[in-house]
Amino acid sequence: MSVEEMQLTPLRPASADELQAQPEQRSNTLALVGLSVLQAERAPQRFEPRWFRAWEAQLYRKAARRTGRRQWDFSRFSQDGGLDAAKSGYRDTLTAVAQAAKQAVAAAEASCGRRSARERMALLYFDFWGQSSHLEQAFNWRDSFDLDVIPKFILRDQATEAFSCKVQAGRGAFIQALRMAQSLLHSGAADSVLLGGLFRSFPVLCFAEALSSNAAERAWLGRGGQHNAPLVERAGFMVLRRGEALASARQPGLLLGAPRYLQAPAGREAAGQWLGERWAEQLPERRALVYGGHYPSSLLDQVEAGAVAAAGEHWVYENICRRFGDSGGLNPLLALQRHAERKAATADTPPALLSLSDSQGGTWLLRGE
Template structure:
């Protein structure tokens, strides 16, 4: 265990944040004969993962009860998700004061866009070429509205999409070539892709398990200005052994290396599979820590799961005399590797610490 320390010099600060999700309640998936491929993957995912019920909460889902549930979930309008990204960016900038907004518009700003599936327009229904470019390359409206000229890119990383994009943002800000990064993206809860992932499960979940898949769009404004928001720092990408017992020991050692006396909680933002949950539980037996799985509270949002730790900050108990409060986010990718993300809450919100 290392000693308590201040925020590392390479950390970046979240000065603006917005995360949006559909307002409607999740809908239970019901297979039908309209898409044999999807129905087959649903059957395989249910048999191999042990999940008995699948709930989906998607942007742009039709409310016409005459349309089968599976078709409504499959054909959700992607434009609603793109509009949610635009709204998240707008809300993130609206959370800044006027001077901050003006300063950012006059400085060097980069756009980093992320998603989970990469070229997902192939799985969308009635998508135009403009929408396909916004989904698979860059959202043109955001590039235009925020006058992005310095640097822009899209990061595809499946369940690690947000963390890989955060790594690029940290490198850009620490290089001195960029003053502000607008980091935005979304998770499209495509039933076909969700079932495909879980059909490869190696460990079955407990009987009666329900999987809740929630689409979310998010936007963060990141800067190097200390004291303007919560600080983020990302550890190096680490590999674990293929042997479960040794992998649990390695994971516990990794936690111990980054756990400080100021740490308040370990938040699990791992790939939602029984195998990864079993690995985390085995590591917790070696090194018991105050642990909470974010997906049990917020549902599964794929690559956005680690980002949900920022929403969970108000729920974490932080002692008033804790000089360097810190949270550790464990994010395993489901392929024997992962990241640890450290969060230092904004000291200006100390009055709300519990």
């Protein structure tokens, strides 16, 4: 399958055969050799509806009623935001994107040595909302291009010469980019891949997404859970190479397997039992870590925690949204960063499994060790 066919876009969603296809385990392993995630320095600010933003206020009241969350907290990249959680500062956002990419590449060079002039690096970029420069009130077309298409300053600063693109937005963007990275690296089209993106917490869009997730969760689990996390803007990138790169790395890295897609059954008890069985297939070891909570919901937390409790003391569960706040499509990078820190601190850290469930029961499983 070509690189273009592996790219999942709104015009051509993944087919059932592509989602179920399982490449050979060893041939598709990836080495994570550099990782950086930056977040807004401001403390989360409570959202207050304003009379002159009628649509935003209406969605806020509806989201508060449907999700059971009365206080919505936002942490945003901004210099001029003041006490208004709805204001944004996109200049700080672009600065954070550039810094996160630079730090990830620097970490990769510290582990694997400086890049040679012949090394071909690809950039796979994603954000959560897609084209949103009109909400940022961008000053010129150059900033709009960086926000809506792809940050051209990364292409320039990191000298990316291999195939680069922006992938589909949303919570599934990380997995889509990871599958593209596997294809690029193992087909020989690139020597390394800089993969990452940005999460911006526009209140009006966050309320709409919470309402949509709650409705989908009601259809999947019978009722909707409470929205249980603040919304934190983050920029994050990681550098990937072929799996054999870890053998000569100066610092410990993570070995990522091929992501596996499955559909959980409807109902809380059935979904919890199903998750436990699927996790056991991916984690035959006696000790393992499970990172869940891909989207903020108290009900998903209960389902995943119940699956872990049924397995006894074999697994340690951590809910990413509950621990770090919700950062949309960057939540998997937070889980990988958490596991990398554990592995750097303790040599015998057990393998980990990222369980990335959406509000409709679709689940991607990604093993890292």
